[in-house]
Amino acid sequence: GENVEQHPSTLSVQEGDSAVIKCTYSDSASNYFPWYKQELGKRPQLIIDIRSNVGEKKDQRIAVTLNKTAKHFSLHITETQPEDSAVYFCAASPPPSNTGKLIFGQGTTLQVKP
C-alpha cells in the first residue's frame, strides 16, 4: 500500500524566513496531495492541495510543488509569521481515486520565532 515519508520532523525558523517541508510517496498511481495544518489542540485543516496533473500551485504565502517522476512533493511557506507555528501534515491519495482515502505523513512541527 501507499507509504508517505515526511521530513523534517521539526523545523525552527525566524519570523520572515522561508520554511520548506518535503514528502515522498511510494505509489506512483497516487493522484492527489493535500497539506493540512494542525494547531495545538485543534483539528487538522486543509491549507493547500495539488493534483497529479499540476506541477506547482500557489496561494499567497504558501506554495506546493510536485515531482511525479521522483514521487515527492514539497510545501513552501514564505515570509513566515508566528501564527504559522503548527504541525503540518502531507498526505497522498492512492487509487481508486473516488474513495478519497488519504495516507498521511508523520507530521512536521514548525516553530516560527518572533
Add this chain to the structure above:
Amino acid sequence: DAGVIQSPRHEVTEMGQEVTLRCKPISGHNSLFWYRQTMMRGLELLIYFNNNVPIDDSGMPEDRFSAKMPNASFSTLKIQPSEPRDSAVYFCASRGTGGHEQYFGPGTRLTVT
C-alpha cells in the same frame, strides 16, 4: 453548517470497559473517515465509509475495534474491551461527493487507565 460533530470530546475510562465514540458528518457528505492520532504513530486511518458502506477497514488495529454507519448522518467507533494503549485522539472526517477536501471534527480525546 455546524461542521463535523463528535462526541464525547473527552472520555476517561478504565481498562476493560467498552468505549463508544460518535460522529455526525456534514450534511450531504457521502464519505466518512475515522482516524487515530498519537505522538508515536501520527495520524492513522482506521476505516472509511462511502455511502454508509465500509470500504476499507485495514487500518483497524484489532478485533476489539469496530465501526458502524447505520445512516448517512451518524457513525460510531467502538472499542471493547479498551486497553491503555488505545489512549489517543480519535478524529472523524467527512468528504462531499466530487470533492477532495476532508473536513475534520474536533476529535475525541480518549484516556484509558
